Amino acid sequence: MDDIRKRHQDTQCVHASTLHDPSGAVVTPIYQTSTFSFRDVDHGAALFAGKEKGYIYTRMANPTIEALEETVAVLEKGYRGLACGSGMAAIHTTFASMLRTGDHVVCSDSVYGPTNTLLSGVMSRFGIESTMVDSSDLKAVEHAIKPNTKMIYIETPGNPTLVVSDIEAISEIAHGHGARVVVDNTFMSPILQQPLTLGADIVVHSMTKYLNGHADVVAGVIVVKTEEDYKAFRQILNQIGGVITPFNSFLVARGIKTLAVRIERQCRSAEAVARFLENHDKIQEVYFPWFPSHPQHELARRQMKGPGGVVSFELKGGMKGGKTLMNSVRLCTLAVSLGGVETLIEHPASMTHAVMGAEARRKANISDGLVRIAVGIESVDDLIADIAHGLDKVSV
Numbered sequence: 001m002d003d004i005r006k007r008h009q010d011t012q013c014v015h016a017s018t019l020h021d022p023s024g025a026v027v028t029p030i031y032q033t034s035t036f037s038f039r040d041v042d043h044g045a046a047l048f049a050g051k052e053k054g055y056i057y058t059r060m061a062n063p064t065i066e067a068l069e070e071t072v073a074v075l076e077k078g079y080r081g082l083a084c085g086s087g088m089a090a091i092h093t094t095f096a097s098m099l100r101t102g103d104h105v106v107c108s109d110s111v112y113g114p115t116n117t118l119l120s121g122v123m124s125r126f127g128i129e130s131t132m133v134d135s136s137d138l139k140a141v142e143h144a145i146k147p148n149t150k151m152i153y154i155e156t157p158g159n160p161t162l163v164v165s166d167i168e169a170i171s172e173i174a175h176g177h178g179a180r181v182v183v184d185n186t187f188m189s190p191i192l193q194q195p196l197t198l199g200a201d202i203v204v205h206s207m208t209k210y211l212n213g214h215a216d217v218v219a220g221v222i223v224v225k226t227e228e229d230y231k232a233f234r235q236i237l238n239q240i241g242g243v244i245t246p247f248n249s250f251l252v253a254r255g256i257k258t259l260a261v262r263i264e265r266q267c268r269s270a271e272a273v274a275r276f277l278e279n280h281d282k283i284q285e286v287y288f289p290w291f292p293s294h295p296q297h298e299l300a301r302r303q304m305k306g307p308g309g310v311v312s313f314e315l316k317g318g319m320k321g322g323k324t325l326m327n328s329v330r331l332c333t334l335a336v337s338l339g340g341v342e343t344l345i346e347h348p349a350s351m352t353h354a355v356m357g358a359e360a361r362r363k364a365n366i367s368d369g370l371v372r373i374a375v376g377i378e379s380v381d382d383l384i385a386d387i388a389h390g391l392d393k394v395s396v
């Protein structure tokens with residue numbers, strides 16, 4: 001569809017990955033090949049020299065992967081996408097493409113645990129410094145900037161406390177200091193938030209979550225705004241080699257066809273679950289950006305089109321209560337990850353954010369009693385009945 005960029009996102013989800021395959025296939029086929037043949041030596045040389053368009057080798061480009069990359073770029077209103085083998089591969093490729101020894105990064109303290117440790121571990125070994133800040137506090141963000149700050153990295157809402165950061169204001173601050181802004185948009189998907197339209201320079205996603213939506217693929221993507229960035233990032237991705245497979249690209253592109261409808265249901269159900277929890281007498285605190293009790297509630301309503309499908313909360317019984325709940329639910333599955341059609345429940349302090357260590361968790365407000373539910377698309381009545389049953393077992 002030639003004018004796909006002008007269509008509504010609901011339409012883009014369904015049609016953006018259609019390739020115009022010579023066979024007439026309605027769905028982009030899986031080009032399950034590592035390499036592509038050349039007509040003759042001059043053709044191969046012309047492809048390598050960039051004088052002719054075509055495919056060479058799947059680590060460099062592949063039609064099935066390109067169809068997915070184009071789909072996410074369209075949905076994010078970006079220039080082009082670069083699909084990666086995981087969300088972490090997308091984040092690492094972004095760091096490797098934008099930073100060099102001696103640079104400094106300001107990063108939200110509320111990010112997925114391994115993003116935090118990628119900065120404090122691997123990147124610091126290569127001489128890249130980072131400062132973790134509460135990125136919902138604009139003064140703290142500006143204060144953390146140094147003369148060598150090249151990047152402000154935010155995840156909003158942040159995993160797992162759902163702290164919300166102001167993308168537009170942070171982009172203005174960053175650009176005023178010659179730094180660029182990367183937003184991890186995993187928790188929102190492009191349906192609920194389009195950071196590039198708010199001034200951010202780069203978007204990353206773990207496509208393992210909402211974009212794929214079916215808990216059967218690990219994948220990531222980077223979306224850039226300019227041709228210059230695209231070329232630089234592509235070169236680094238090609239060298240590092242953290243690419244996605246054609247088969248996984250096919251699955252994610254298939255998942256995206258239903259993204260808009262899944263997100264609509266997940267937002268509605270998450271709100272109902274959060275409201276149930278907020279009114280329950282065994283619950284101490286609910287973290288949900290759509291509620292007036294959330295500290296960045298007004299910003300969330302302005303910046304996001306919906307709350308997303310994740311609800312975090314603390315029980316009055318602290319960690320002991322949380323453990324009883326997680327061991328007692330029968331429909332919610334005790335597992336990490338989020339964004340799939342099935343509801344998952346997990347314990348950030350001992351699971352997704354264990355790697356950060358106790359001190360970094362304390363700074364990021366991730367208490368030992370915090371429980372995270374990633375709401376799926378089951379009947380919300382069944383979900384609430386399951387959580388109610390689990391809470392019945394908790395003694396406070």
Ligand code: LCS
Nearest residue numbers: 086087088112186206208219336337352
């Ligand atoms: N960014 C965010 C916001 C994430 O939540 C995750 C994974 C990643 C990046 C990394 O993506 P991956 O390499 O796994 O595709 N988050 C997980 C979570 O909260 N539970 O399990 C994985």
